[in-house]
Amino acid sequence: MGEIEDKLAELRQTFRSGITKSVAWRKNQLRALIELLQDNEDKIFKALHQDLGKHPVETYRDEIGLIKKSAKYALSCLDKWMAPKKRRLPLLFFPASGEVVSEPFGVVLICSAWNFPINLALEPLIGAIAAGNTVMLKPSELAVECASFLAETIPLYLDCKAIKVTNGGVDVCEQLLQQKWNKIFFTGSPRVGSIVMSAAAKHLTPVTLELGGKCPAILDTLSSPLDIKVTVKRIIGGKFASCNGQVCIGVDYILVEKKFAATLIELLKTTIKKFYGENPKDSKSISRIINEYHFERLRKLLEDPLVADAIVHGGLLDKENLFIEPTILLDPPLDAEIMTEEIFGPILPIITLNNIQESIEFINSRPKPLVIYAFTKDETFKKQIVSGTSSGSLIFNDTLVQQLCDVLPFGGVGQSGIGRYHGHYSFETFSHEKAIMQRSFFLELEPRYPPWNDFKMKFLRLAYDFDYFNLLLLLLGLKR
Amino acid sequence: MGSEEETKKKNEVFDAEAASLFVKELRGTFASGKTKSYGWRVSQLKSLMKMLNEREPDIVDALRQDLDKPELESSIYEVALLKTSIKSALKELKHWMTPEKAKTSITTFPSSAEIVPEPFGVVLIISPWNYPFFVGAIAAGNALVLKPSEVAPASSSLLAKLVGEYMDLSSIRVVEGAVAETSALLDQKWDKICYTGNSRVARIVMAAAAKHLTPVLLELGGKSPVVFDSGINLKVACRRMIMGKWGCNNGQACISPDHIITTKDYAPKLLESLKNELENFYGKNPLESKDLSRIVNSNHFARLSKLLDDDKVSGKIVHGGERDKNKLRIAPTLLLDVPRDSLIMSEEIFGPLLPILTVDKIEDSFDIINSGTKPLAAYLFTNNKKLKQQFVETVSAGGLVINDTAVHLAVHSLPFGGVQESGMGAYHGKFSFDVFSHKKAVLSRGFIGDVPVRYPPYTKGKLRLLKVLISGSLLGIIRALLGWSKA
Numbered sequence: 001m002g003e004i005e006d007k008l009a010e011l012r013q014t015f016r017s018g019i020t021k022s023v024a025w026r027k028n029q030l031r032a033l034i035e036l037l038q039d040n041e042d043k044i045f046k047a048l049h050q051d052l053g054k055h056p057v058e059t060y061r062d063e064i065g066l067i068k069k070s071a072k073y074a075l076s077c078l079d080k081w082m083a084p085k086k087r088r089l090p091l092l093f094f095p096a097s098g099e100v101v102s103e104p105f106g107v108v109l110i111c112s113a114w115n116f117p118i119n120l121a122l123e124p125l126i127g128a129i130a131a132g133n134t135v136m137l138k139p140s141e142l143a144v145e146c147a148s149f150l151a152e153t154i155p156l157y158l159d160c161k162a163i164k165v166t167n168g169g170v171d172v173c174e175q176l177l178q179q180k181w182n183k184i185f186f187t188g189s190p191r192v193g194s195i196v197m198s199a200a201a202k203h204l205t206p207v208t209l210e211l212g213g214k215c216p217a218i219l220d221t222l223s224s225p226l227d228i229k230v231t232v233k234r235i236i237g238g239k240f241a242s243c244n245g246q247v248c249i250g251v252d253y254i255l256v257e258k259k260f261a262a263t264l265i266e267l268l269k270t271t272i273k274k275f276y277g278e279n280p281k282d283s284k285s286i287s288r289i290i291n292e293y294h295f296e297r298l299r300k301l302l303e304d305p306l307v308a309d310a311i312v313h314g315g316l317l318d319k320e321n322l323f324i325e326p327t328i329l330l331d332p333p334l335d336a337e338i339m340t341e342e343i344f345g346p347i348l349p350i351i352t353l354n355n356i357q358e359s360i361e362f363i364n365s366r367p368k369p370l371v372i373y374a375f376t377k378d379e380t381f382k383k384q385i386v387s388g389t390s391s392g393s394l395i396f397n398d399t400l401v402q403q404l405c406d407v408l409p410f411g412g413v414g415q416s417g418i419g420r421y422h423g424h425y426s427f428e429t430f431s432h433e434k435a436i437m438q439r440s441f442f443l444e445l446e447p448r449y450p451p452w453n454d455f456k457m458k459f460l461r462l463a464y465d466f467d468y469f470n471l472l473l474l475l476l477g478l479k480r
Numbered sequence: 481m482g483s484e485e486e487t488k489k490k491n492e493v494f495d496a497e498a499a500s501l502f503v504k505e506l507r508g509t510f511a512s513g514k515t516k517s518y519g520w521r522v523s524q525l526k527s528l529m530k531m532l533n534e535r536e537p538d539i540v541d542a543l544r545q546d547l548d549k550p551e552l553e554s555s556i557y558e559v560a561l562l563k564t565s566i567k568s569a570l571k572e573l574k575h576w577m578t579p580e581k582a583k584t585s586i587t588t589f590p591s592s593a594e595i596v597p598e599p600f601g602v603v604l605i606i607s608p609w610n611y612p613f614f615v616g617a618i619a620a621g622n623a624l625v626l627k628p629s630e631v632a633p634a635s636s637s638l639l640a641k642l643v644g645e646y647m648d649l650s651s652i653r654v655v656e657g658a659v660a661e662t663s664a665l666l667d668q669k670w671d672k673i674c675y676t677g678n679s680r681v682a683r684i685v686m687a688a689a690a691k692h693l694t695p696v697l698l699e700l701g702g703k704s705p706v707v708f709d710s711g712i713n714l715k716v717a718c719r720r721m722i723m724g725k726w727g728c729n730n731g732q733a734c735i736s737p738d739h740i741i742t743t744k745d746y747a748p749k750l751l752e753s754l755k756n757e758l759e760n761f762y763g764k765n766p767l768e769s770k771d772l773s774r775i776v777n778s779n780h781f782a783r784l785s786k787l788l789d790d791d792k793v794s795g796k797i798v799h800g801g802e803r804d805k806n807k808l809r810i811a812p813t814l815l816l817d818v819p820r821d822s823l824i825m826s827e828e829i830f831g832p833l834l835p836i837l838t839v840d841k842i843e844d845s846f847d848i849i850n851s852g853t854k855p856l857a858a859y860l861f862t863n864n865k866k867l868k869q870q871f872v873e874t875v876s877a878g879g880l881v882i883n884d885t886a887v888h889l890a891v892h893s894l895p896f897g898g899v900q901e902s903g904m905g906a907y908h909g910k911f912s913f914d915v916f917s918h919k920k921a922v923l924s925r926g927f928i929g930d931v932p933v934r935y936p937p938y939t940k941g942k943l944r945l946l947k948v949l950i951s952g953s954l955l956g957i958i959r960a961l962l963g964w965s966k967a
Contacts, residue, residue: 060950065946065950090890093778137661197693198690204686204903205905226927230930276936283936285936286936324660386596387598393920395923402923404587405593409595413600437881438879448723451769451771452550457555461556464561466561
């Protein structure tokens with residue numbers, strides 16, 4: 001506990017010194033972060049491979065590449081983001097000026113998750129640094145090698161008086177949450193998100209919570225076989241090809257019309273074979289399950305006899321290697337745990353409907369997901385989905401790509417989260433937008449002041465209406 | 481008569497079960513899509529406007545009962561300000577509701593993106609009714625429950641009555657009551673909670689919200705300081721200062737100037753000017769002035785009396801101090817150089833008492849401000865450009881105003897909100913609409929432009945190409961696409 005308090009004290013002192021407010025400091029840190037990634041690519045590949053069995057291509061695509069892109073984007077936009085935003089004021093207050101200035105919150109806590117242990121630690125870090133805060137980073141202890149890597153490497157590149165890493169388990173998390181932070185950014189499960197927010201409430205600390213949920217993929221009928229092929233690839237890509245299903249924005253389950261189910265299953269099987277070969281267990285291109293706890297959790301989901309009956313492909317479980325092969329289910333019971341809890345693994349239920357329009361109600365009767373995917377060319381249906389459902393984001397005709405978009409806010413709603421980040425939203429989420437209004441002593445409005453009378457009442461009514469014409473008449477004595 | 485009895489009955493049994501049925505009903509209405517329509521939002525805003533136009537005398541009367549509030553204050557600060565918000569919302573609503581296009585990069589080509597605002601759902605607003613939260617929540621298309629403050633009972637029951645008469649009861653409801661009713665409401669799952677009040681209760685609200693992962697908007701207060709530099713138009717500054725402090729609810733407002741900080745040298749001049757202007761505004765017997773509100777109730781009267789009776793402070797009164805317990809009135813009171821550890825300097829005053837602290841150098845005032853918790857507003861009177869800049873750079877507060885007080889409340893183009901102890905989230909104008917909306921990112925892609933490098937099996941070659949793609953280098957991408965002609 002003493003260690004955490006000491007670290008926090010230093011972070012506070014550094015913030016108070018004002019050094020993190022300078023644009024030069026922020027840019028230097030961002031450049032240093034890019035250097036860190038460039039110099040340590042192999043080490044990161046190795047750590048992710050050890051923690052999750054990730055292939056370097058996945059690691060580059062989902063972790064290193066994304067962070068480099070984000071850091072470069074922040075560097076190029078930082079001056080613009082930091083510039084005060086001028087605002088127009090009503091004529092009534094002339095002469096006056098208004099602007100909004102972004103200022104850092106102060107000392108922020110970032111708690112990241114284990115499935116993208118580099119990305120989910122560094123992406124918010126970019127925002128926190130760009131906004132001028134000092135940071136305590138708490139990587140997930142479940143991704144052991146990555147947590148060590150971050151603790152060892154960050155101090156070698158970044159300003160260790162302003163950015164610190166603390167590793168540890170639940171007890172360390174609890175200690176951290178007892179402290180007073182100026183902002184907390186958390187990525188993880190809704191259950192822990194709630195605990196984090198409760199702790200934050202004690203100090204009125206604002207939070208951003210990036211949680212999860214059951215992200216559905218709606219499959220409308222597509223006429224072109226090429227489109228269908230691409231769709232299936234993108235679904236597999238959005239399910240198994242990223243951390244083997246252990247991803248918050250992964251496709252959790254599919255909604256499709258009954259008549260298309262058989263074709264879909266065949267195509268999925270073919271594509272899985274194409275990606276992972278006859279024996280996915282031997283493929284180097286597929287990740288492992290993070291640990292025994294989650295392996296057992298997933299095994300239990302499949303143990304339910306009615307669920308086991310629904311398996312139409314896969315089902316191989318290898319505890320020793322923490323490997324579960326891509327598994328497809330057809331119409332498991334809707335009240336089974338596999339359909340009520342976020343799966344977060346390589347099991348893909350296909351739920352069939354009589355009519356694809358029913359997918360809207362199906363989704364709405366469940367908690368709001370982090371993302372909804374919909375594959376359709378029907379513009380009317382698209383509009384219905386946009387206005388008829390609610391989710392953090394909505395993606396048409398692809399999966400996972402929103403990660404690459406610096407211009408779109410990334411965040412949940414309801415059970416899937418509070419707040420957002422990516423691009424300038426990261427900068428905003430770590431900033432307090434301070435309004436500044438400046439007036440001059442010149443041009444006094446006498447009717448502002450008591451003692452009150454009818455004239456002043458008339459004047460102020462017109463003033464608040466911004467009814468300048470009648471105001472002028474009143475002042476000239478021309479208005480009754 | 482019948483509906484009044486009904487309301488009373490409802491309130492008698494407003495426990496968790498009653499609250500839960502309430503929320504269920506509102507969720508049903510929200511799920512029907514009724515509140516999302518532009519038509520509904522406009523109709524409700526217009527009804528609200530009609531209510532204010534037709535019933536202003538009732539509102540003024542209720543505020544007189546609750547606070548002895550001068551008619552002008554009620555009409556202007558409560559009613560007129562709200563009407564301005566409604567007008568602005570009616571004018572801008574279509575524009576606010578329109579999705580915002582976002583420019584996508586070559587990395588996701590071909591694609592189009594936009595950000596679509598959608599209502600959160602069923603919203604709980606625990607706040608004095610006249611705050612524009614009401615307007616923002618409706619404009620954003622939510623169903624809502626208002627829980628007005630029980631400390632102003634006449635206003636609270638009037639609001640319940642008026643909403644019943646003018647608004648769509650299937651989507652907008654009022655729950656009156658105190659701690660028990662508020663707790664019953666906070667036990668429910670809401671899609672957004674908005675609370676205005678003090679930081680102690682705000683913690684309880686946020687903790688309740690945390691159970692359901694409900695986002696919150698907290699508009700709290702704090703000790704909003706006013707720094708007085710020398711070399712200013714002192715008369716104008718004092719008048720603006722007085723209006724901000726006593727001219728609105730007699731100091732009982734979240735953005736009321738709490739205390740003054742000035743230099744030892746300037747203090748006597750400042751004091752003289754304040755006394756003069758106070759007399760110009762409120763006469764020789766401010767306790768009798770009709771232009772000043774009274775203290776809201778005996779609890780707060782006792783609280784404020786305690787601040788004045790504090791040993792450390794009672795000798796520091798340099799103006800005013802008169803009290804009338806029966807009428808719950810306290811005259812505008814100035815105190816000079818109270819100890820920093822006195823009771824009056826350790827909590828938000830929220831009343832007509834104004835301590836003046838003195839420092840050697842005016843810049844020292846910023847250190848004093850920053851050593852306390854972040855207030856909702858901070859004010860500075862100066863003509864010194866450098867001081868202004870230093871103020872803006874070093875003082876952290878919800879909002880800053882230079883050379884005036886409280887006026888930023890009337891400016892819709894500036895976000896109004898606190899930071900840390902003074903709150904989270906902001907509103908006014910479009911910010912009100914935004915704070916009650918979820919901004920949904922919608923990305924639409926085509927089926928062409930699929931790069932095989934995304935997919936397994938992964939190879940070293942794919943790694944090379946991936947690097948180029950993510951970096952967004954146009955030339956690199958062209959080369960990559962040309963190199964891979966097969967899908």
